[in-house]
Amino acid sequence: GGAVALTFVVSTFTKNYSQVDKLWSIVPFVYSWIAVVDDRTLLMAIVATLWGVRLTWNFNRRGGYQWPPWAGDEDYRWAEIQKGKWITMLKNPIAWVLFNFGFISLYQNVLLLLTVAPSFVAYTVATECEPSPLGLFDYVAAVLVMTFVTIEAIADNQQFAFQTEKYRRKNVGEALTGDYADGFHQSGLFAVVRKPNYAAEQSIWVSYYIFSIQATGRVWNWSALGFVLLCVLFQVSGWFTEKLTLPKYPQYEEYMQRVPIFVPNPFSKKKTKSR
Secondary structure, eight states: OHHHHHHHHHHHHHOOOOHHHHHTTTHHHHHHHHTOOSHHHHHHHHHHHHHHHHHHHHHHHTTOOOSSTTOSOOOHHHHHHHTTSSSGGGGSHHHHHHHIIIIIIIIHHHHHHHHTHHHHHHHHHHHHSOOOOOOHHHHHHHHHHHHHHHHHHHHHHHHHHHHHHHHHHHHHTOOOOHHHHHTSOOSGGGGTOSOHHHHHHHHHHHHHHHHHHHHHSOSOOTTHHHHHHHHHHHHHHHHHHHHHHHHHOTTHHHHHHHSOSSSOOTTSOOOOOOO
């Protein structure tokens, strides 16, 4: 409740609607430590913390944290949504205030809680049922989470290096060639899927859910709601981001035809981009 009220009030008065973004990589691992009662929940908190520290560092180097704390770069998509480019009625000031409270501030904060819901399931099992030692699925989950954290880090580093070099060339008046001329990254992991960091982020929390399978002995439990809703959010976010990207970069449509958005397709024939 406090996080919801804080992000809503601060974003309303500062007109910077990326306040939840500042908490995105911090709040989940804090929740995970609250649930620590045994070896499993400790392991879950450790991997969640490694994810959070890495993502927080990346957000900071992109200018997400500044002083005063409510400042910092705002996600450009909020301004576009406020202009009605997603839902026309959001151009209305009252509708925007309701959207800011209901979705940006409330829903996203609830989602941050739900992503680590497997920790609460494991906590419940450990405190109300017979505790169980770490099992095979715990180790599988930990390895998968850290694998996808690594992939996400590589994708973020590749994107950061590309954007840094692109704007360096622009600022000094150098000719833009290759991907720099197209305006967007298409090599490395971005030659495998269009949004490798988004794909990795979704995979992290699907993998995190596996801890709760080991804890409960069941394939499905209520904490699956967290990764399901997160994946839905990324489907919509990916679609809207590309809707904004297409008019800016003429070559992007061809890129979309060559490369899948989230899931690699090893059976597709490799297409080369035309020039």
